[in-house]
Amino acid sequence: MSDKPAEILSEEKATTFDAGNRIVRGLIAAGGAGITLFIVSTMLFYPLPAMMQRAGVLMLCLFIIFMQYPLFSKRKALAWIDWLWAALSIVVCAYVLWDFEDLVNRMGDMNDIDKVFGALCVVMVLDATRRAIGWPLPIVTGMFLLYAYFGNQISGNFSHRGYDIHRILNQMYMTTEGVFGIPLGVVVTIVFLFILFGTFLERSGGGQFFINLAVSLAGRLRGGPAKIAVIASGLMGMISGSSIANVATVGTFTIPLMKRVGYRAEFAGGVESAAATGGQIMPPILGAAAFIMSEFTHTPYLTIVVLSIVPAILYYLSLFMNVHFEACRTGMEGMPEEEIPKTSKVLSDGWIFIFPVITLIVVLTMGFSPARAAFSAMGMLIVLSLIKASTRIGPTVFWESLVAAGRNTVGIAAACACAGIIVGTVSMTGLGIKFANLIEQISQGHLILALMFTAVASLVLGMALPTTANYIVQASVAAPALVALGLPVLTAHMFVFYFGVFADITPPVALAAYTAAGIAKGDPMKTGVIATRNVIVGFIVPFLFVYHPGLILRGPVEDMAMMIPSTALAVVALSAFVGNYLHRLCAVWERFGLLAAGVLLITPGWMTDAIGLALLVGIYLWQRKTAKGAAYGPAA
Secondary structure, eight states, X not given: OOXXXXXXXXXXXXXXXXXXXXXXXXXXXXXXXXXHHHHHHHXXXXXXXXXXXXXXXXXXXXXXXXXXXXXXXXXXXXXXXXXXXXXXXXXXXXXXXXXHHHHHHTTTSOOHHHHXXXXXXXXXXXXXXXXXXXXXXXXXXXHHHHHHHHGGGOOSTTOOOOOOHHHHHXXXXXXXXXXXXXXXXXXXXXXXXXXXXXXXXXXXXXXXXXXXXXXXXXXXXXXXXXXXXXXXXXXXXXXXXXXXXXXXXXXXXXXXHHHHTXXXXXXXXXXXXXXXXXXXXXXXXXXXXXXXXXXXXXXXXXXXXXXXXXXXHHHHHHHHHHHHHHHHHTTOOOOOGGGSOOHXXXXXXXXXXXXXXXXXXXXXXXXXXXXXXXXXXXXXXXXXXXXXTTTOOOHXXXXXHHHHXXXXXXXXXXXXXXXXXXXXXXXXXXXXXXXXXXXXXXXXXXXXXXXXXXXXXXXXXXXXSOHHHHHHHHHHHTHHHHHHTTOOHHHHHHHHHHHHHHGGGSTTSOHHHHHHHHHHTOOHHHHXXXXXXXXXXXXXHHHHHHHOGGGGTOSOHHHHHHHHHHHHHHHHHHHHHHHTBSSSBOOHHHHHHHHHHHHHHHSSSHHHHHHHHHHHHHHHHHHHHHOTTOTTOOOO
């Protein structure tokens, strides 16, 4: 359920210190288990104030990061500064736990110790984020801090009165509008539980079950391995919501299969990375940013899940059709029959993994919190796993899952603490209102221009920031501008969320595509371009649901009944245009006819829908009639 930071800082990533250092390895394992036990105990048995709970989790996360990622990365042992930094991270965060009541009482009137620890906390969060996920997010956060301090020296609309160091530290360390803000709070109370659920599911064999199920369903189809990638990544995305982790899990199986049946390396990597990225918009879990959206918009998480259903289906339909047309165009076949397991056998072996997902959906549908749903799904999984020895979550697997879940949380926790500094700065300086005014001026009140500006900004930010951090920044500065232009709050946040997700496959910096290219041994840039091309229709969907709320199940039922099928047909037409294939290779006029059909089908109105449908069906029937012997006919 994590996004980029958690994936990059996964348990599987090799550390730079000597793997034989048992003390360090033991401390990291203890810290990982400690995060799990601390969060679960404070949620179920010993509730703590929000700031105390977040401080306790951040303390362990910073400790693990400083242990696992040394300052001098080329060395095989920790330096004295790493040990010092790890020890200070405990002191700085434990201070909040120990002196919490007095800390709250003197908020705004910091003493000398508060100031020192506050400064250390901010610097440690920046450094930990840099070690875990790289320089971009700390640099962006540093720019926001400089803006808070030097704002009075800026002329124009972005000027503010300026804040001294003490005021900034008070905001970031002494309140829940900085380091210990909503982003970190969502990780602690919701995101972590889904990471834990995904860890239990994976280690009990659930990941392999979903892959086997996809093989049994799509293996016989033309270009089967690519369709397996689409289905398996969609299924895994339902429970992981993580682009890179999805690529690493499913791609190691599907990419070699795709290459074996004839797909070139870049296409195989592009398909897998696009399919994996869709996991962040795939209900019922989505990506971590969706939980933060629920908090920012004060919207029940179930509502966000429901709104995401149709856009997610359209995204995967676009990818599936592109894969199908590519397979047909190049004359590919399915997998050998002997390599395809029977669906009945797959289900009989792994049926226990279906019920936890069903439990998750049912509990959410009943109106309970995401946390309750995650606990219920985990409980169901642990109980059902005992039925078979091959799936049993015994003491060893249980302990390893506790450790892995904690370790897989530290990256996203550091990133969200860092993003909390950005949110605190925006809140303190009024930057969100200033940015909203700027967008309104640039767009001159035209919503479409504001949407295009926001989409580009999200994709550019996504080159540097993880999806969650990208969403937090855009939700703080860009979404208010869209709301000011008349867009409903939730629609505005959904729009920036989607484009933040798509940044994972959009060149020149596309981490999911780069990961897939590494597995496929292909060119990363070409892989990113192909991934983007395969879901180009998906980039249109956020614009469509802005103007046609029926796609996110808002508005009159008759509008939904007309818009959803016509948009699905438009996806088929536009995918055929991109792939230059419908029933056979397209002549020039046929290809542009498909483009026209797609545009007509997404244009509201029964007349345009009827013309678009007639054009699509007409081209298909013409191609069937003239397929044999055509100079532009099917490829061999």
